[in-house]
Amino acid sequence: MEKPPRSTTTLSLDDLADQLVAAAVAEGLDTFALSGYSLGGPVAIRAAARHPERVTALLLTATFPHRDNRLSLALPVWRKLAESGDLELLAQYLTMMALGADALEAMPDEQLRQALAFTTASIADGTPEHAELAPRVDVRGDLPHITAPTLVISTTQDWFTSTRLHRQLAESIPGAQLVEIATGHLPMVERPEEWQQLITTFLDQHNA
Known part of the structure; x- marks a missing residue:
């Protein structure tokens, strides 16, 4: 499936909300x-x-x-890693932050490596734009x-x-x-x- 185009302008919450509703109506x-x-x-x-x-x-x-305050600390790290282009390091950060303690600690080494590889491959091209929007929300x-x-x-x-x-x-x-x-x-x-x-x-x- 073809990836959606990456935004060339700063994301707006109002625009995203209206686009979401318009897409549903169009269907x-x-x-x-x-x-x-x-x-x-x-x-x-x-x-x-x-x-x-x-x-x-x-x-x-x-x-x-x-x-x-937690998001104020976490979001800039997400954005800087996304902008760096180091997707493997970004995947490590996201996996550490996103998985709950029970799920993360239950993973054997091989499963954790697979999760990191999956996360690396699935990072959206528009992640820097998402990370820029989040603190403004x-x-x-x-x-x-x-x-x-x-x-x-x-x-x-x-x-x-x-x-x-x-x-x-x-x-x-x-x-x-x-x-x-x-x-x-x-x-x-x-x-x-x-x-x-x-x-x-x-x-x-x-x-x-």
Whole structure:
């Protein structure tokens, strides 16, 4: 499959949110549930705030409304490694930060090498642009205006996004539900069935 083109301009949260909604509408979906993971969370939040008539449910996993001190320390390292072109070193950093302690320490040496190789090969060309956008993200003003039923999935072993930020999302979005999963930043890798069940159960409850 051909890679999407790399952005030639500075990324804008509003533009990304509008592009996301436009892509769904172009596929014939008048209304739809949105799932936002990590940096995709603020994009989904902004989309739900700007297009409330379109979004039937909002699912937020391992994400954040703004950068806290932890992200202020972690994001510049991510950006500098991405800009350096040393993808193997970037993969080591991302693997260390993204996997929860349980999953990381359970890996034998060979599996860890395979995970590093996979991560190296899957790093997107646009990672420097993503890393530039992340520190500028602040959707706290959007949160009280979200009208869609919202599920916040808190990854309790996460070194990137803290449980404090997850709770802030749940407490600031009207009626939001908070659930926890004992993983790092990659619940879809560490506990995929449990993560999927949390989402499908919520969507079934809200007919979304």
